[in-house]
Amino acid sequence: MGLGSFFTSKLDEAIGWARKYSIFQYPFVTACCGMEYMATACSHYDIDRFGAGLPRFSPRQADVLFVVGTISHKMAPVLKRVYDQMTEPKWVVAFGVCTCTGGFYNNYATVQGIDTIIPVDVYIPGCPPRPESVIDGLMKLQDKIAAQAQRY
Amino acid sequence: MDGAAMLAALTARFGSGVVETHDHRGDHTAVVTREALPRVLAYCRDEPALAFEMLTDLTAVDYSKYPGREDGPRFEVVYHLYSLAHNHRLRLKVRVDEDDAVVPTAIDLWPIADWFEREVWDMFGVRFADHPDLRRLLMYEEFVGHPLRKEYPIDRRQPLIGPPN
Numbered sequence: 001m002g003l004g005s006f007f008t009s010k011l012d013e014a015i016g017w018a019r020k021y022s023i024f025q026y027p028f029v030t031a032c033c034g035m036e037y038m039a040t041a042c043s044h045y046d047i048d049r050f051g052a053g054l055p056r057f058s059p060r061q062a063d064v065l066f067v068v069g070t071i072s073h074k075m076a077p078v079l080k081r082v083y084d085q086m087t088e089p090k091w092v093v094a095f096g097v098c099t100c101t102g103g104f105y106n107n108y109a110t111v112q113g114i115d116t117i118i119p120v121d122v123y124i125p126g127c128p129p130r131p132e133s134v135i136d137g138l139m140k141l142q143d144k145i146a147a148q149a150q151r152y
Numbered sequence: 153m154d155g156a157a158m159l160a161a162l163t164a165r166f167g168s169g170v171v172e173t174h175d176h177r178g179d180h181t182a183v184v185t186r187e188a189l190p191r192v193l194a195y196c197r198d199e200p201a202l203a204f205e206m207l208t209d210l211t212a213v214d215y216s217k218y219p220g221r222e223d224g225p226r227f228e229v230v231y232h233l234y235s236l237a238h239n240h241r242l243r244l245k246v247r248v249d250e251d252d253a254v255v256p257t258a259i260d261l262w263p264i265a266d267w268f269e270r271e272v273w274d275m276f277g278v279r280f281a282d283h284p285d286l287r288r289l290l291m292y293e294e295f296v297g298h299p300l301r302k303e304y305p306i307d308r309r310q311p312l313i314g315p316p317n
Contacts, residue, residue, distance in 0.1 A: 111314065
C-alpha cells in the first residue's frame with residue numbers, strides 16, 4: 001500500500017459514522033434463514049438501534065446486500081445481477097452457512113459459497129445463525145463501513 | 153375399501169395388467185404394466201368405491217445400482233394416490249427400461265401431473281408420452297444430464313456463472 005492509503009481526515013470519519021448508522025439492506029431471501037432474518041429484523045431485537053431497521057426492496061436504493069439462504073446455480077445469475085444493480089458504496093453480508101460455504105449442500109445444485117460469484121464483506125455462519133450472531137455480524141459490518149477509506 | 157380389497161379389485165379387473173401387489177406396514181402397492189397404466193389410473197380416479205381425486209406424488213426411482221435389481225428394468229415411476237372422500241391411499245408403480253424410458257402422461261386425469269412429470273424428466277430422464285410441455289422444471293436449460301440418475305457423477309458441477317465448485 002502506498003502512503004495515500006493511510007491518509008484520513010475528519011471528513012472521512014464523519015462520513016463513515018453517518019454511513020454506518022444508515023444501512024439500507026436489500027434482503028435477498030431464498031431459504032429457511034429468512035425466518036431467522038425476520039426474527040432479527042422484528043421489534044424484539046430492534047436492529048433500528050444500528051440504523052439498519054429499514055429494508056429496501058430495490059437494489060438501486062440499498063447499501064447492503066443481505067444474502068439470506070441457499071443460492072443454487074440457477075439463482076446465481078440473479079444474485080449477480082442484483083449485486084451489479086446496486087450503486088456504490090455497497091457491501092455484502094453472507095447470512096448462514098449456505099451462503100458462506102454451501103453448508104451441507106455439496107451437490108449438483110448448490111453454489112459453494114457466494115464469494116465465488118460476488119465479493120463478501122461479512123460472513124455470519126450458523127444454520128441458521130441466532131439473532132445474536134446476526135447483530136454481531138452487523139456490528140462488524142458497521143466497524144468496516146466506518147473504517148473504510150472513502151472514495152470520492 | 154381397505155387396501156387388500158383395493159388390490160384384489162385391481163387384480164380382478166386388469167388381470168395380467170397388474171404385475172404384482174404387496175403390502176408393507178399397511179401401505180398397499182400395485183405394480184402395473186405400462187400398457188395398462190392409463191386404464192388403471194382412470195379406473196382409480198373414476199370408480200366411486202376408490203375415488204382417488206388426488207395425485208399426491210409422482211416420482212421415480214433408479215434401481216440400476218440396487219442390489220439384486222441391476223439387470224431388471226432400470227426405472228420405476230411411482231404414483232401416490234389419495235382419496236379425500238374415503239380417506240384411503242394407494243401406491244402404483246410402473247417399471248420401464250432405460251432404452252425405452254417412456255410412460256403415458258397422467259395430465260388428463262390430474263393436472264398436477266404436469267409439473268410432477270416435468271420434475272421426473274428433469275431428474276431422471278424418464279419421458280412422458282403426450283405431455284404437452286416436457287421441459288426441465290428444477291434445473292436450468294443449460295444443464296446437461298439428469299442429476300438423480302445413478303451414473304451422474306456426484307461431484308460434477310455445471311454452474312451458469314462462477315467457477316465449477
